[in-house]
Amino acid sequence: MSDKRVQFDDHYLGGIEERVGRDMAIARYEGAKVVGVYCAFTPKELIAAAGAIPVALCSGSDIPIQLAEQHLPRNLCALIKSSYGHAIAESCPYFQATDFLLADATCDGKKKMFELLGRIKPFTMLQLPQTASTPESFTYWLQELYRIKKLLEKQMAVVITEEMLWQQIRIYISLRSKICEVFALNKGDTPLAFGREIDVITSMAGFECNLDTRIDEMQEAIDRIHQRADDPAGDKAIFSGPRILLTGCPTTNKKVLHLIEDSGAVVVAMENCGSLKTAGDRVNEEGHPMESLARHYLDIACACMSPNPRRIEILGSLAREYRLDGVIEMTWEGCHTYNVEAYQIEKAVTEKFGYPYLHIVTDYSVNDTGQLTTRIEAFLEMLR
Numbered sequence: 001m002s003d004k005r006v007q008f009d010d011h012y013l014g015g016i017e018e019r020v021g022r023d024m025a026i027a028r029y030e031g032a033k034v035v036g037v038y039c040a041f042t043p044k045e046l047i048a049a050a051g052a053i054p055v056a057l058c059s060g061s062d063i064p065i066q067l068a069e070q071h072l073p074r075n076l077c078a079l080i081k082s083s084y085g086h087a088i089a090e091s092c093p094y095f096q097a098t099d100f101l102l103a104d105a106t107c108d109g110k111k112k113m114f115e116l117l118g119r120i121k122p123f124t125m126l127q128l129p130q131t132a133s134t135p136e137s138f139t140y141w142l143q144e145l146y147r148i149k150k151l152l153e154k155q156m157a158v159v160i161t162e163e164m165l166w167q168q169i170r171i172y173i174s175l176r177s178k179i180c181e182v183f184a185l186n187k188g189d190t191p192l193a194f195g196r197e198i199d200v201i202t203s204m205a206g207f208e209c210n211l212d213t214r215i216d217e218m219q220e221a222i223d224r225i226h227q228r229a230d231d232p233a234g235d236k237a238i239f240s241g242p243r244i245l246l247t248g249c250p251t252t253n254k255k256v257l258h259l260i261e262d263s264g265a266v267v268v269a270m271e272n273c274g275s276l277k278t279a280g281d282r283v284n285e286e287g288h289p290m291e292s293l294a295r296h297y298l299d300i301a302c303a304c305m306s307p308n309p310r311r312i313e314i315l316g317s318l319a320r321e322y323r324l325d326g327v328i329e330m331t332w333e334g335c336h337t338y339n340v341e342a343y344q345i346e347k348a349v350t351e352k353f354g355y356p357y358l359h360i361v362t363d364y365s366v367n368d369t370g371q372l373t374t375r376i377e378a379f380l381e382m383l384r
Contacts, residue, residue: 005238007228008197008221016205016217024097024207027053033156034207036098036121038083038114039106040278040300041128043145043293044208045168047102049160050152054208055094056274057101059083060252062364064091071116077334078364079252080109087117094206095121100155102148104128106304107337124151132298132305142294149290165289171211172283178218179279185225186268187321191239192229195246195267196257202275239266242325242383245318247271247345249332253364256330256372263376265383269322272330277301277314303337311341312348319353325383326356328376333363356383 028034035047036057044054064085065078071088072081086092100122103114114125126144129137153160179202185192193201201221204214228234241264250273251257260267271277283296301311315327327349331338342359349357358379362368 005235006194006197007224008193008200010200013200013203013205016203016214019213020205020207020209023210023213024053027209028097032209033099034097035152036095036101036103038101038103038110040273040302041104041106041297042102042126043148043297045165045172045283045293046145046149046152046160048168048171048208049164050156050158052099052152052156055098055206056204056208057083057087057092057095057098058250058252059086059092060254060364061086062253062366064089065364072113075334076109076113077107077249077332079250079332079335080113082252082364084113084116087120097207100124102126106302107335109334124148128304129298130304130306132300132310133307138294138298141298142291145290145294145297162289165293166285169283169285169289169292173285174215175211176279176282178215180276182218182222183269183276183279185222186243186266187323189323190229190236191243191266191268192225194239194261195244195270196254196261197225198267199251199254199257199270199275202279241265242380243268243323245269245271245315245322245324245327246330247315247327248330248342249335249338250274251330255364255366255369256328256360256362259369259372259376260328263373263380265376265380268324269318271311271315271318273300273302276318277311280314303341308341312345312352315345315349316353319349319355324355326358326379328358328360328379331359331361333361 033052035052035054037054038057047054058079059082061082065081067089068081068085087095102124104126105111105128117123129140131137149160182198182201201218244260244265244267246267269276278300284292301308301314329342329345331342346357349355
C-alpha cells in the first residue's frame with residue numbers, strides 16, 4: 001500500500017512513543033512506579049489511582065521467539081513466546097522499566113509463562129474466574145480486586161480513596177470513548193480511515209501516563225481525518241473496497257491486518273482486545289467504584305470465559321453499525337480458547353447475522369504470507 005494513502009503510520013506512532021517516553025521518564029524521576037500488565041482484565045484504574053503507571057507488555061515481534069522456545073514449547077501461542085522472549089533477552093524497554101508485574105489468569109499458557117517471569121520480576125497473579133455469568137464469580141472477582149488494591153497501597157505507600165478511583169475511572173471512560181470516536185469514523189457510507197491507521201491512532205504507545213494528552217492527540221487525528229475527507233482533491237476511491245470486521249486474538253502482530261488492506265479491503269472495525277471489545281463498554285459511575293470496576297472487567301467478552309455469549313452480541317452490533325461486507329477472524333496458532341470458539345463465531349456470523357466469514361490461523365512469522373494473501377484475496381473477490 002502506498003505511503004501516500006496511509007497518513008498515520010509507524011512514523012506517526014514513533015513521535016507519540018517519544019512523547020510518552022519523556023513523560024514516563026519525568027514521572028519516574030518524580031517517584032512514580034511502573035506496573036506491567038498482560039491482559040485486558042487488569043483494572044488499570046486501580047494502578048493509576050495508586051499513582052503508578054500501567055504498561056502493556058504483550059509483544060508482537062517474532063524476533064525473540066526462538067530464544068523463548070528454549071524454555072517454552074514450540075506449539076505455544078506466539079504472543080506468549082514473544083512476550084517472554086523479550087523479557088529474558090532484556091530487549092523490551094517497557095519490561096525493563098517495570099517495578100513489578102500484575103497478570104490475570106486467562107489462558108493456561110499465559111499462567112504457566114507468568115510463573116517463569118516471576119523469577120525475573122516481582123509478580124502477582126489475579127485469579128480471574130472463568131465465567132462471568134454467576135453471582136459467585138462476581139463476589140470472588142471483587143475480593144481479588146480488593147486484594148490487588150491492598151497490594152498496590154503497600155507497594156506505593158498510599159491509601160487509595162474512592163475519590164481517587166472515581167477520578168481515574170472518569171479519565172479511562174474518556175479515553176475509551178475517544179477510541180470509539182476514532183472507530184466511528186468508519187460508520188458512514190464511505191469509511192474515512194484504514195484499519196491500520198485506526199490501530200496506530202488508538203495505540204497507547206507504551207506507558208499509560210498523561211492520558212489527557214493522549215486523548216487530545218486522538219482528537220487531533222480525528223480532526224485531520226475529517227479534513228482529509230473534505231479535501232476535494234482527495235482520492236475517495238481508496239476506501240471503496242470491501243468493509244471488513246477483524247475479530248479474534250489481539251492484533252499484537254500486524255501481519256494479518258496489513259495483508260487484508262494490502263489486498264484492497266478496508267478494515268472498518270476491530271473487535272479484538274484493545275479495540276471495540278474492550279473500549280466499547282462504559283464503567284458504571286453509580287454505586288461503589290470497586291464494584292463498578294469488578295463488574296466492568298468481569299464482563300469483557302474474552303474467549304477465556306465460558307460461556308461467552310456477549311462476544312456474539314458485540315459482533316452482531318458491530319456488523320450493523322459498520323455496514324460490513326464480511327468478517328475475518330484471526331487466531332494465533334496454539335491459542336486453543338479462540339480456536340475452539342471460532343466454530344461458534346462462524347455459525348453466528350454466517351447463520352444468525354448472514355455475513356461471509358473467513359478464519360485465519362497463523363503465527364508471527366512471514367512464512368505463510370503468500371498463502372494468506374491468496375486466501376484473503378479469494379475471500380475479498382467473493383465479496384465483490
